[in-house]
Amino acid sequence: MLDQRQKIIGEDTVLFEHIWKTGKGFYITVSILGALVLLGLYAYITQYRTGLGVTGLSRQIFWGVYITNFVFFIGISHAGTFISAVLRILKAEWRRPISRASELTTVFILMFGVGSVLIDLGRPDRMLYAIRYAHFRSPLLWDVCSIATYLTVSSISLYLALIPDIAMLRDLGGKREWFYRILSLGWRNTESQHRRLERAIGFVSVLVIPVMITVHTVVSFVFAMTIQPLWHSAIFGPYFVVGAIFSGVASVIVVMAVLRKAYHLESYIKPIHFNNIGIFLMAMTLLWFYFTFAEYITIVYGNDPVHMAIFWSKISGKFSPLFWLHFTLCFVIPLPILAIKKYRTIRGTVIASISIVLGMWLERFVIIVPTLTRQRMPIQGAYYIPTWVEWSILAGCISLFMLLYTLFTKVFPIVPIWEVREGREKAAATVAARITSYMPETGTDLNLPSPGGRG
Amino acid sequence: MYDKSKIIPALVIFLGLATYPIWHNTVSGKARYVPKPELPTDKAKKECVEPKTFIRVNHKTLLEDWKFSVVRNGIRTYQASNKKAYTISLNRTCMNCHTDKTKFCDQCHTYMGVTNKCWDCHIYPKQLSPGPLAMRGP
Amino acid sequence: MQFDRRGFLKITGLTLLGLSAKPGWEVFSKIDQPEPSPMAESLAKIRWAMAVDLKKCWSAKEGCRDCIDACHRIHNVPNLGTLKEEIKWTWTEPYEKVFPEHELEYSEENHRDKPVLLLCNQCDDPPCVKYCPTRATWRREDGIVMMDFHRCIGCRYCMAGCPYGSRSFNWRDPRPFIKKINPEYPTRTRGVVEKCNFCVERLAQGLIPACVEACKEKALIFGDLKKPDSEVRKALQNRVIYQRHPELGTKPKVYYIL
Structure with missing residues (x-):
């Protein structure tokens, strides 16, 4: 019995430990997060009972923090898929230890994206009317469809890669064996099961990429389909997708750093991971800047007074502090950190990532709110200061996300053990074979004429 | 059956507690209550x-x-x-005869535990009294 | 023919995909199917419109609010007393804000600050209708853009879609803020959007809109555009007329005569 346990655990004790061992830190984290969730819940109950008047929203600026959260959370959810699916397709071996952490981010944060819209409704009791009386000309319904698809596909993708690990936990026995037995779907670790699983994961990975791009494109369409100044822009689809991957990858770096520290995964999540993702993040920083530049230069050069009014309110008007703060956080701070190799350490990439995550929340805010201050007519009383209710709900959402994440790691391993092992056992040989296949053919049977006849 | 001596009394107590509202209301006579929606007395308003x-x-x-x-x-x-x-018109046709919803609609709705949201927006004539009836519309 | 499970699933999937092609096409093609209504035919013979004669309006004593008060009284529009949660069906804005495209700097008459009555434009191609996820707002065949308070979920996307700012949202329960409730028209609950409805409930009884009736200067002219001899058609004849932002293609049906 002990032998079998030893065989299953092997040299990866650390990866199981966070499920079995519950330290003081866990309880402290859970109680702090739980308290914040309760605060958010209290804020929502207050809003539900008295109406949206408890927020800072007004007749003029009727969308604010909640819609910002919606776009922001859905943006974050893009990285998980991106990192795990794209790297899987590209056969990047270093993705193995981090793929589950990023997929989990996707699945959990996506729920809060959906939740934010529901929180924003004036009559949440009627939310199902959107399905009962669905009007498919409304971009909001496109969102409903694409987000539902995305949530389904990314949950499947997460679950598929979990099955072999669940089976391992089942074989280890213990109190929760019945639970793992149900979820492992009869996984016996046979050759044919492996082949099928690989095929299924490969299929889902390919499927999820177009879905992911659709999701954020459609989220941007909520704004781009209106005729409001600075929303009605053809560039919004790709601009939002780039911003989504940008903020999402940054948040995955933060998640990785936290997991590494909290669960002692130093030998699995290494500086090289931060370095590799950091380089990608730098490319995204530049791409984000390119899109932002393209968006605004078109406005400025066109010089349409309706658009320019909003533009100036961002550049030098009342939204300028927020605009320049978001620009600094998204570009000025992260770019040098990520570009200079000396700074692209774990600490450096984490600092850059936190800056980007904050900056991208502000970016969504700066896209949504200024447009509402003057829709073709300067409006009186267009000011917006979010109230405690909105901040509490934001804090509650983020805390609940972290809480769910923490609880998940109490039940399932956060590093995909079987994938890491597969990498250890087979990857080197596969990669070597792949590299050989790229190389120009050499060998004695190829009688190439030697150059210059010197041989 | 194991632990017969514990399970059976516990089941009896549980059932007793779960059905308590029924016993209580039967004994106190509430179960025989029949809602009585008040019908208009006016002859002209007899037909629905x-x-x-x-x-x-x-x-x-x-x-x-x-x-x-x-x-x-x-x-x-x-x-x-x-x-x-x-x-x-809820207001001008229905409530013209059944002027007070508390004496008509609510009788059964309260009894059945039904809530409806009609009166969040619509106004029944009695609702505005006491005080002068608000302006008559066209 | 023999089916295994995979084959069955494949065929089912393809069938579903095929069946969804037509509804999918209808969604994205431009034809907006009107809601089937037994009244459609008789309503389609009418096109309600309003003209605002600005000169007449400005001849009233300063600060005249007769039309606005009548509208808000009849429709139980609350007065919340703050700009933040303001609800308005009709209101005024200075001329230069309403028509920013008009050159006023060198024009002789100084009507830059004169009030212009604003209300829902009852567009022929209303943007708000497209955005509503539940069809709580839609266009009737006689041109009135309707609002179904029973169905509105309060997402406020119509407000984002309306380029005229004609829609208001109920940030809290409006009832305590209505001075005198008119029992003939419902109030609203918190969390729904509302706007001018061209007094559809009065039109059904053969009356003209409340604001038109209330105007002592006869500056508001209401009628059926499809009748050549209607008052509104006469008022528009041989006059310089403006609409708000006609370049947006919404085809507003509230005209301003100067």
Whole structure:
């Protein structure tokens, strides 16, 4: 019995430990997060009972923090898929230890994206009317469809890669064996099961990429389909997708750093991971800047007074502090950190990532709110200061996300053990074979004429 | 069966507690309570838009249909089965006879634990009294 | 023919995909199917419109609010007393804000600050209708853009879609803020959007809109555009007329005569 346990655990004790061992830190984290969730819940109950008047929203600026959260959370959810699916397709071996952490981010944060819209409704009791009386000309319904698809596909993708690990936990026995037995779907670790699983994961990975791009494109369409100044822009689809991957990858770096520290995964999540993702993040920083530049230069050069009014309110008007703060956080701070190799350490990439995550929340805010201050007519009383209710709900959402994440790691391993092992056992040989296949053919049977006849 | 001596008394206690409201109400006589919606006494107001039996079962769908008819189709008269035409209006037709919803609608709704949101927006005539009835519309 | 499970699933999937092609096409093609209504035919013979004669309006004593008060009284529009949660069906804005495209700097008459009455434009191609996820707002065949308070979920996307700012949202329960409730028209609950409805409930009784009736200067002219001899058609004849932002293609049906 002990032998079998030893065989299953092997040299990866650390990866199981966070499920079995519950330290003081866990309880402290859970109680702090739980308290914040309760605060958010209290804020929502207050809003539900008295109406949206408890927020800072007004007749003029009727969308604010909640819609910002919606776009922001859905943006974050893009990285998980991106990192795990794209790297899987590209056969990047270093993705193995981090793929589950990023997929989990996707699945959990996506729920809060959906939740934010529901929180924003004036009559949440009627939310199902959107399905009962669905009007498919409304971009909001496109969102409903694409987000539902995305949530389904990314949950499947997460679950598929979990099955072999669940089976391992089942074989280890213990109190929760019945639970793992149900979820492992009869996984016996046979050759044919492996082949099928690989095929299924490969299929889902390919499927999820177009879905992911659709999701954020459609989220941007909520704004781009209106005729409001600075929303009605053809560039919004790709601009939002780039911003989504940008903020999402940054948040995955933060998640990785936290997991590494909290669960002692130093030998699995290494500086090289931060370095590799950091380089990608730098490319995204530049791409984000390119899109932002393209968006605004078109406005400025066109010089349409309706658009320019909003533009100036961002550049030098009342939204300028927020605009320049978001620009600094998204570009000025992260770019040098990520570009200079000396700074692209774990600490450096984490600092850059936190800056980007904050900056991208502000970016969504700066896209949504200024447009509402003057829709073709300067409006009186267009000011917006979010109230405690909105901040509490934001804090509650983020805390609940972290809480769910923490609880998940109490039940399932956060590093995909079987994938890491597969990498250890087979990857080197596969990669070597792949590299050989790229190389120009050499060998004695190829009688190439030697150059210059010197041989 | 294991632990017979514990399980059976516990089951009896549980059932007793779970059915307590029924016992309590039977003993106190509340179970025999029958809601009594107050009908208008005025002779002219004796006839409803449809027969009593129909209204009793279908008043909910009838009101839903009326709502849909006025708001979405713009049809404001109802051809009743008794060949009469009625103006479709909760306020002006229904509540013209049943002036007080607390004495009519609520009688059964409260008894059955049904809540409806009609009166969040619509106004029944008695609601505005005491005090002068607010301005008469056109 | 023999089916295994995979084959069955494949065929089912393809069938579903095929069946969804037509509804999918209808969604994205431009034809907006009107809601089937038995009244459609008789309503389609009418096109309600309003003209605002600005000169007449400005001849009233300063600060005249007769039309606005009548509208808000009849429709139980609350007065919340703050700009933040303001609800308005009709209101005024200075001329230069309403028509920013008009050159006023060198024009002789100084009507830059004169009030212009604003209300829902009852567009022929209303943007708000497209955005509503539940069809709580839609266009009737006689041109009135309707609002179904029973169905509104309060997402406020119509407000984002309306380029005229004609829509208001109920940030809290409006009832305590209505001075005198008119029992003939419902109030609203918190969390729904509302706007001018061209007094559809009065039109059904053969009356003209409340604001038109209330105007002592006869500056508001209401009628059926499809009738050549209607008052509104006469008022528009041989006059310079403006609409708000006609370049947006919404085809507003509230005209301003100067």
